[in-house]
Amino acid sequence: MKQEGHVAGGGRRVRLSERGVERVLTAVALSAIGVLALITVFIFIGGIPAIARTGFWPFVSGHKWAPGRDVFGIFPMIMGSLWVTVGALAIGVPLSLACAIFLSEVAPPRTARVIKPAIELLAGIPSVIYGFMGLVILVPLIRNRFGGPGFSVLASSVVLGIMILPTVISISYDALKAVPDAYRDGSLALGATRWQTISMVLLPAARSGILAAVILGMGRAIGETMAVIMVAGNATKVPGSLLDPVRTLTSNIALEMGYAAGMHRAALFGTGVILFVIIMLLSVLASYTTSARGKAR
């Protein structure tokens, strides 16, 4: 009501400038989509020749990566990304959930107000710093403790597990905070303990938000490059244990793009295509679970 009156009162000039603002905003929004479309087209144009020549199935399931002989199989890298991502989730998700529950349900509000921004600050540390810490502390520790080269699935998982903390914590914290207090009161009034309330009412109520947090954390773990390169060892071999070195899809591109040419270069773009498809699937999954939550409310 109020707004309509305002526009009507302002007359033609206001209406014109209103339309101008709309146009500019639309153009900006479309250009963001345009950039995304260009990147997609560019990656696919660069990568399709290598995938086509090798054949899709040999490309994704081939165990041998030998650019010098034009043999391109990225199965070890797919497995590598899978291993370190699962490892990162195994380490990061329980920690994050515990932390989000603590901040949202246990800590006094004043404590939460201090800790939450501190955690979000973790997201601002450049990934090379995480990699560096992993390189000088974690890798020697693993080498001396458990044997092997130290550069390993384990080291990458720990570093990535720490790196996804801010994402997973703050989104699952928001999901828990969005659970209405009426549920907490209702549960406590029935004589439930705080922990029973959390595990039997709040976590189920926040489930889809927490799931979205995990999926976004997974996306972050799959996409991370620099920190992983520094601690993973980067061997193009399917890892047989947690202590074996590993190369991820992103590392493969970053390590070799500097000197690659011809079919080798196209094969790296092909690696990008596969990565792109995996990450797109994850985002679709994430937005699907968050919109499912919207409907449940």
Place this chain on the structure above:
Amino acid sequence: MATRQPIEPQPKVEVKGLNLYYGQHQALKDVGLAFYANQVTAIIGPSGCGKSTLLRCLNRMNDGIAGIRIEGKIALDGSDIYGRRQDLIQLRKAVGMVFQRPNVFPLSIFDNVAYGPRVHGLKNHARLAEIVERSLASVGLWGEARDRLNAPALGLSLGNRQLLCLARLVAVEPEVILLDEPASALDPISTLRIEELMRELQKEYTIIIVTHNMQQAARASDRTAFMLAGELVEYGETRQIFTNPRDSRTERYVTGKL
């Protein structure tokens, strides 16, 4: 306590000299009254008079509020619920509450009703199913819910959700049921159903209801307490409060002039 008058029944819940402060603001002023078993007691008064605050003191739901201070004594069957030895979980099991807005959990109908018994340690599924059936039946919801026990409780109508909240409470077999404006969000038919239910449930429970609906208090309660600005103005049998109030403020309120 030893010189209790033999004629008056022993109160189920007794409040004495209750003062409650939110920071500097005093929300309850020297409130004292007794609630009796198998009766429905209504607490009426305008918004902000402290009636919900008083109700929430009875199962200590105010405990978690920052800056709150509570003085005085509330006894359940003669023992102080704010005493050092009071187990909060046992208290809330004995004194249950239904809230203004139906707050069914986002779980199935069955899991909602079974929630209380489960948190109190019951795992046997046959026993749980029995309790769920009995509790739903006692609020008149069994007929509608029996075929959809595993359906989400949030799919029920608002009125039925409130009945489900009541069933969820009955399932833990409390002694006292606190109702905080239980019908204020409901349509007239559901409201009537809740009132009939209170009459039914009073055979087994002590019922205390906060309401701003005076017809409801007049219809459905045995005793009525009138509160104003944190003070208990008048307390007596419902008939007397509504037909022959002693205090002029009560009279003005029940006749709609305050």
